[in-house]
Amino acid sequence: MKKILSVFTFLLFIQLFAFAQEEESIEVTRDPLKFEKAMSGTFNGQKVDYKAVVSETFLRNSKGEVTAGMWSTAYIRTGVDSSKRPVTFIFNGGPGSASVWLHMGFFGPKVVKTDSDASVDDGSAPYTFVDNPQALLDITDLVFIDPIGTGFSQVEGVGKNEDFWSLNGDARSIAQFMRIWVTQHGRWQAPKFIAGESFGTTRAAKIAEVLEGGGQTMAINGIVLISQALDYAGSSSWEDNITSFFTYLPSMAATAWYHKKAGSGKTLEDFVQEARDFAYGPYLTALYKGEKQSEAEKSAIADKLAYFTGLDKAFILRSDNQILMHRFKKELLREEGQAIGTLDGRYFATETDQAAEGPVLGDPSSYMTGAAYTAVWNDFLTRELAVKMERPYYSSAVGMGGNWNWKPVPDGAYWEPSYVSTARSLSEAMHRNTAMKVMVANGYYDLITPFFDAEYTFARHDFPQERIEMKYYEAGHMMYNHQEDFDALSKDIREFLTNLIR
Known part of the structure; x- marks a missing residue:
């Protein structure tokens, strides 16, 4: 009997030792990865020197343990005092979409061009990729964020996908990233903006709420909602x-x-x-x-x-x-x-x-447009930005859809299924931050987030009407695929930001 107990004790020790080794092995000891390149361009008629920074930011839990590596692509103007230089954080939706669409389609220093009249398929490579003189780099730095599971962003260390693949976890992670970025770049006194598209607008509303708590309040000056989806x-x-x-x-x-x-x-x-x-x-x-x-x-x-x-x-x-x-x-x-x-x-x-x-x-x-976006981004990333990674850049997250948690309440709290809505979160954030304004960009032919829903949403939830700007374009969800509306949207966002920067 003693011999059996001794063997059992030995096996238990081996098992615990192996578990300890496994726990130790997930500790992240490397530094975050970063790729940087000096660039220049002319935006709104003004020559701008800037650097492109494709980098990984480690997110951590309350114990200081690394949970994920969130990647972003930032365009940061050089040769200027950056302490009060405006910064705009940009992301797409899904959930499960990387920021490639707004990046390559509208906000980036170079953009893809598909058929403006929506009548010709994008076909096969090569695609049209051109300088974007209407990019906002003359007035604001741009930070494109890829949520966990998209782009190169993934869980690291003790993190698990379920920590991030939820309405609340997603907002907390991006809010944490924004605070880290602002701190690292000394931008606490700078005007801060958010631009999101589709579910990215759902996310933006929730982030505005999260940023006003957590013991490190960060107020947002303005939010641009492209094809809003606040109340599903x-x-x-x-x-x-x-x-x-x-x-x-x-x-x-x-x-x-x-x-x-x-x-x-x-x-x-x-x-x-x-x-x-x-x-x-x-x-x-x-x-x-x-x-x-x-x-x-x-x-x-x-x-x-x-x-x-x-x-x-x-x-x-x-x-x-x-x-x-x-x-x-x-x-x-x-x-x-x-x-x-x-x-x-x-x-x-x-x-x-x-x-x-x-x-x-x-x-x-x-x-009819997706292949062009994917191709030009991967080409730009590897050839012009000189990013070398051993894993692919995922425009869409793999396996996220069926594993996403839409619950708007904390884990363990009672909740009955209902339509997702972060409209009240944004309204309350605007009431707490009376300087924040919101611009809503709507496409008449958007058949997934209808413009009339935007009107109906912002007519309710106690939104301060005088701080909401509604804009309309004769295109769809990605209205910037239509050149005339690309120009109009550029003008409208530039005016919106400029009025809040003054």
């Missing part, structure tokens, strides 16, 4: 979600107008206003009355929906006067055998299955 009730086209039928209708009308299926003889703005009025009036009443309507009332609503969407009245009635977006994208050009884009309803492509309920090839506004 208005951007989730699902059955039984009455809000979405209401918020999506004006975008359907705008898109039908663009494809000459509705609104003949009217301007886009006038037709969209008609759709707004109908949505807020008879349509909203009808949606809530449901089966309490008479057949005549249902028929009258279907007539108006056919007028605004260009769809067949019989199809609309079969849909119970509630048109789901995936059906609209297939139905609008069904007779032509084509489906339109989600991110941008201007795009369309021939479908392989003409009878399907929704698009079968995916989103043409994504696959």
Whole structure:
């Protein structure tokens, strides 16, 4: 018996020793990686010398242990006093998207150019990659952030993906990064801005809230929300979600107008206003009355929906006067055998299955532009910025989607499932920081985060209306893919930031 106990004790010791070795092995002893290059360019007519810094920042837990390496690409002006030099932190959405889209599509010192008219696929390499004289480097430094799991960013040390792949964990990690960056670069007295796109706007609202706590308050001067998604009730086209039928209708009308299926003889703005009025009036009443309507009332609503969407009245009635977006994208050009884009309803492509309920090839506004973005970024990263890494740069995180935790409350707190919303977080942050302003950029043909939802969201949640600027563009989710709107968006953001920097 003693011999058996001795063997057991020995094996237990070996196991504990091995566990200790394993725990010790995850300690991060190396320095964060960094690649730096001196560059220059002309922006808004002004020659600017700057450095491009592609670097890793270690995030740590309350014990000081490394949990992740978050990567960013920063463009920092040189030869100037940087203590009060404005800085803008930029990220995309997803969740699970790297910052490559805003970086290569709009804010970067060089940008990719796809077909502005949304009629030609990006095809195969080589792609058009040009200097961006409208970049904001004359007035602000730019820091593009890749959340954990995207780009080169990944968990390190004692970190786990679940620490970061959640609404709260994501916001905390990027807020921590921003505080570290500001401290390392001596920018606590500098104006600070955030620019986010899509889920990046959901994130931006949450970050603004997180930055005002945690024992190290950092106030943001302004936030640019590109294709906002603060309250998902208005951007989730699902059955039984009455809000979405209401918020999506004006975008359907705008898109039908663009494809000459509705609104003949009217301007886009006038037709969209008609759709707004109908949505807020008879349509909203009808949606809530449901089966309490008479057949005549249902028929009258279907007539108006056919007028605004260009769809067949019989199809609309079969849909119970509630048109789901995936059906609209297939139905609008069904007779032509084509489906339109989600991110941008201007795009369309021939479908392989003409009878399907929704698009079968995916989103043409994504696959007709995505290869160009990926190629130019990887080329720029390796050849011009001289970044050498042994692992790939992930434009989209692998495995994040099904493992993302949307709960807005702390772990262990009671919560019943509801639509994601960070609108109240941003409203309260604006009430605590009465100098913060918000610019909202909306695309008329955005069929995933509709412009009418932005209006509906910011009309509620006690937002200070005088500090909200709404802007509209005749393109989609990534309105900067349309050159005319690239120019307009550049002008609008420059004015927004300049007015807050003074």
